[in-house]
Amino acid sequence: MEITPAFLAELPKIELHVHLESTMPGEMLERFAARQGRRLPRPAAELYHCSAEDLSDFLKFLDSICAYVGTEEELAEAAEHLSLSSRREKILYMEAILNPTHWPQFTVPELIRAVTAGFDRGQAAGGADCRFILSLSRTQTAAEAVALVEAMKAHRTPRLAGLSIDGNEALTGLTGQRFRPAFQAAGDAGFGRTVHAGESSGPEGVRDALDLLEADRLDHGVRGAEDPALLRRLAEEKVPLNVCLTSNLTLLYRRPEDHPLRRLLDAGAAVTLNRDDPTFLGGLTLTEELGRAASFAAMSREELLACQRTAVRAAFCGEETKAALLAALAEFEGCR
Numbered sequence: 001m002e003i004t005p006a007f008l009a010e011l012p013k014i015e016l017h018v019h020l021e022s023t024m025p026g027e028m029l030e031r032f033a034a035r036q037g038r039r040l041p042r043p044a045a046e047l048y049h050c051s052a053e054d055l056s057d058f059l060k061f062l063d064s065i066c067a068y069v070g071t072e073e074e075l076a077e078a079a080e081h082l083s084l085s086s087r088r089e090k091i092l093y094m095e096a097i098l099n100p101t102h103w104p105q106f107t108v109p110e111l112i113r114a115v116t117a118g119f120d121r122g123q124a125a126g127g128a129d130c131r132f133i134l135s136l137s138r139t140q141t142a143a144e145a146v147a148l149v150e151a152m153k154a155h156r157t158p159r160l161a162g163l164s165i166d167g168n169e170a171l172t173g174l175t176g177q178r179f180r181p182a183f184q185a186a187g188d189a190g191f192g193r194t195v196h197a198g199e200s201s202g203p204e205g206v207r208d209a210l211d212l213l214e215a216d217r218l219d220h221g222v223r224g225a226e227d228p229a230l231l232r233r234l235a236e237e238k239v240p241l242n243v244c245l246t247s248n249l250t251l252l253y254r255r256p257e258d259h260p261l262r263r264l265l266d267a268g269a270a271v272t273l274n275r276d277d278p279t280f281l282g283g284l285t286l287t288e289e290l291g292r293a294a295s296f297a298a299m300s301r302e303e304l305l306a307c308q309r310t311a312v313r314a315a316f317c318g319e320e321t322k323a324a325l326l327a328a329l330a331e332f333e334g335c336r
């Protein structure tokens with residue numbers, strides 16, 4: 001059946017790959033900046049109209065954005081905003097990635113406390129059920145990585161779902177060996193493990209994430225499709241791939257026809273659909289992302305629903321939450 005705007009709007013959604021740093025509206029940051037006696041570099045509505053220079057140094061620009069958030073309460077407000085705005089487009093459940101290296105003004109326990117409080121408030125006010133994942137940067141040391149996991153264990157809350165790693169593998173090379181102890185400790189402590197791989201790295205980065213970091217799922221993972229044997233393995237082992245089509249078409253694939261979304265689906269890979277960095281992608285909504293993916297890869301309604309169910313299975317939450325999410329999807333399907 002045809003995918004209509006009404007279907008996309010009403011579809012219950014689950015998102016597993018979105019960076020909290022890339023969800024803060026310019027107007028909110030303008031307000032926070034004013035409290036510090038600072039001003040944004042350009043009008044709030046244009047904050048994310050980035051120059052090529054900003055994007056060539058994306059991580060630095062991200063640091064400058066995060067620096068406007070000065071207090072735990074403001075960080076909690078940013079988290080609460082994400083939960084409330086998500087629910088408006090029927091996102092029932094979300095896992096947001098947060099990288100402490102972008103937030104030097106906060107300790108890890110402060111970050112955990114503030115984001116937990118914001119997500120709690122958001123859900124209590126009718127927002128999405130949001131959890132978060134703390135992310136390492138590939139430039140960090142093995143000792144820093146283990147220290148992050150220790151802090152996660154010591155200050156754990158029900159909203160803190162897992163450990164991630166991101167950063168440019170094209171610059172750092174493979175880092176699986178360096179971060180293996182931290183990922184092992186996270187797994188032993190019952191945290192979920194996800195890894196950015198198969199975006200700035202090719203198939204070798206995907207193997208590194210699976211074999212050395214024992215990742216439960218991959219953020220992106222799309223370049224795993226470049227190697228037929230690896231693609232077969234990803235499909236057979238049902239490794240969840242948190243694909244971000246718009247992000248990939250903006251940053252990774254010069255020719256849209258090179259994006260392997262259709263091939264991944266046809267191979268039987270476990271695909272979920274996500275936004276990655278919404279404010280940097282024109283204020284992208286998940287509804288828009290799903291619509292774009294559906295038309296790009298000629299997906300059916302059943303395939304879009306299957307991606308939501310895959311996301312539920314790949315989520316780092318308890319079985320009770322998963323059962324409730326699957327029931328909501330089944331109810332939606334029954335009403336069609």
Ligand SMILES: [Zn+2]
Pocket residue numbers: 017019166196219276
């Ligand atoms: Zn990402």
